[in-house]
Amino acid sequence: MLAESILDTIGNTPLVKLVRFSPKPGVNVYAKLEGQNPTGSVKDRIAIYMIRAAEASGELTPDKTVLEPTSGNTGISLAMVCRAKGYRLLCVLPDNVTQEREALLRAFGAEVVYAENATSTNAAVFKAQRMLEADPGTYFMPYQYGNANNPRAHYETTGPEILRDLPETDVFVAGLGTGGTLTGAGRYLKDNRPGVKVIAAVPHPGDLVQGLRAIEEGFIPPVLDESVLDGRIVVDSVSAFRMTKDLMEKEAIFAGISAGAVLTVALRTAARLERGNIVALLADGGWKYLSTGLWSRDYGESPEETRGKIWW
């Protein structure tokens, strides 16, 4: 593979059969390894789509600072794109992300501000919106939660890659963060292979991430089209951690913690099928979670360091 720029290496991730996770003959589970993208997550796909579209429309000019609320991955992807293209980037993070996320952002040259007392990404979204309103001439906000180029990236790349590699896909499982992956890839799959089921995996917020102070602080990303979904399954942290570790032990695949949640849902779906092919999209690699000690300890409960951390 010869590329003119790191930005040309985004996408075309491998789809790997998980032989040891396929529960019975005729039911197969495949993992789409988005950790193989240049910054190690699926978000590279939307970062390049959102920035290119804003350049084309004239919304993003060299004098603007790119401003984005993120729990980490989208920020890191934007940081790569902005560094490659010469834009300044400011990311608004909730205050409980893993240390690797901030370290990576800074390595790529991004600036970081934290949303005060924010244990959820929702609060980072609201803070970034206030910053933009206060100073609209300074910033361009891609706003992954409401930018049509987020699901479009998946409609035009992720979805087609899946059907190219596995035309007989029957079920697609991915994590729900912005809804972009599920909406875009899910819609493409349904448009081109009627009968495909699309299932969302969501993290259980747990006891320490106390949820929201009020219902009004809830947030449904505008890009999420719930009509694409056939189901939504919540996965607790301990199950996600265990499955992430299992994936390493059984298939030698080093994936992030949300991958464990997605795989948990994929295997549950697999157990209910007589025949079929399930594609689980694993959003990132494990690198950004090494500080959790996940792979090097034996535990029954979630380790202290991972409680209350955002890993989605």
Next chain:
Amino acid sequence: MAIEVKVTGSMQKAIGGRKSVEAQGRTVGAVIDDVDKRHPGFKDLLMTDGQIHRFVNVYLNDEDVRFLRQLDTQLKDGDVLSVLPALAGG
């Protein structure tokens, strides 16, 4: 028909500061009504215009009831309903 209803965050105030409460009912809707009888205001927090508030997801064990039969989703003894806020990621 004992159903455990688990809640997080601000919802805990509505059930006396606890994380869960036991309730009776054959459907999701009936269980919500039963909790509301003992903890008035619970239903108003959870529902709007007769439907589950869009910022709230109610899971039967681990499946969102919106993709089952919503308030009419049938329950069996020992089922757990979890009320969770809609949270963004990314």
